[in-house]
Amino acid sequence: MTRVTEWLTWRTAMARALYGADGFYRRPGAGPAEHFRTSAHNPVFAEAVGRLLLELDARLGAPDRLDFVDMAAGRGELAAGVVEWLAVAAPALTRRLRTVAVDLGPRPEGLPEAVEWAAEAPDGIVGLLIANEWLDNVVCDVAEVGPDGAVRIVEVDPETGAERLGPEPDRAQREWLARWWPLAGGDESTADPADVPGVPSVPSVPGVPGADGPRSLPGARAEIGLDRDAAWRSAVRRVERGVAVAVDYSHTVAGRPRFGTLTGYREGHQVPAVPDGSCDITAHVALDACAAALDPGIETVLTTQRDELHRLGVSGTRPDLAQASTDPIGYLRGLSRASAAAELTDPAGLGAFGWLLAFAGC
Secondary structure, rough: OOOOOEEEHHHHHHHHHHHHOOOHHHHOOOOOHHHHOOOOOHHHHHHHHHHHHHHHHHOOOOOOOOEEEEEEOOHHHHHHHHHHHHHHHHHHHHHOOOEEEEEOOOOOOOOOOOOOOOOOOOOOOEEEEEEOOOOOOOEEEEEEEEEOOOOOEEEOOOOOOEEEEEOOOOHHHHHHHHHOOOOOOOOOOOOOOOHHHOOHHOOOOOOOOOOOOOOOOOOOOOEEHHHHHHHHHHHHOEEEEEEEEEEOOEEEEOOOOOOOOOOEEOOOOOOOOOOOOOOOOOEEEHHHHHHHOOOOEEEEEEEEEHHHHHHHOOOOOOOOOOHHHHHHHHHHHHHHHHHHHHHHHHHHHHOOEEEEEEEEEE
């Protein structure tokens, strides 16, 4: 019997594949860590976030309750790591700390009791909300320049990943593309980088093909960030006083990838983006657009993970070799920490991730 193809927009296909009843992020098991490694799985990242919390606590004047909210928490690795680091580095602070891990799955076994588990972020946050590799999994439509030079929305077969060109973008999509990722009528964006502090300092993630050259030729693609902008605006509005931080694969107006970035990950390998629920579906984030979508009065800084972690004291410098003879255990610990720090700050890897900081009421 011939199968009838169900063509969906990528936005609809991603929503079903990632967050539907049998979606990738609702499945039991080890969670995202089974399929890909993120900064949250590195203990030095938890230390850096802990240091950021200490800075923020001082900036807020040591409030009676200091919130730490971890968006898209996976299995709670980062939340647990921060709580454990602070218990040693600042035990007095932990008595004022409320830690909330936000994810759609059930509460993982073995998560420290100090970590609350929730399906959505709380309102009235006083402290830090961090979204590590969340926005790249927020759904997006994909647009492509057709053979006739017209921009169309890409449709996909959710069972095979086959694609075809569908309707023209609607008005909101056209306006977003014109400002942030123009595909036709020229190669320059109409966005003003001066509107978003730090934009010129954030490069495209290394390894993305076609980050330069004409973007109006047939086959050129863009991932429309309207849903990401709205998701980030909603998250930042949850912060009453404090900082919201988005950490992600990113690019800016200075270097949009010519053919987009949509891809899949399964069991540690990059795989074709087939939205059948069997793999992660992800696309890099236009963090400059996310920053510009925030409410007036929200100060933003856009930088790289490498620069921000260096500012927080994370360094991949190896310990002095002389320590190996006087304190061999300490030397080995220092080597391990240096290796972990180097992974997080590698300019050809995690160090190139964008960090978008949004300051609310502080």
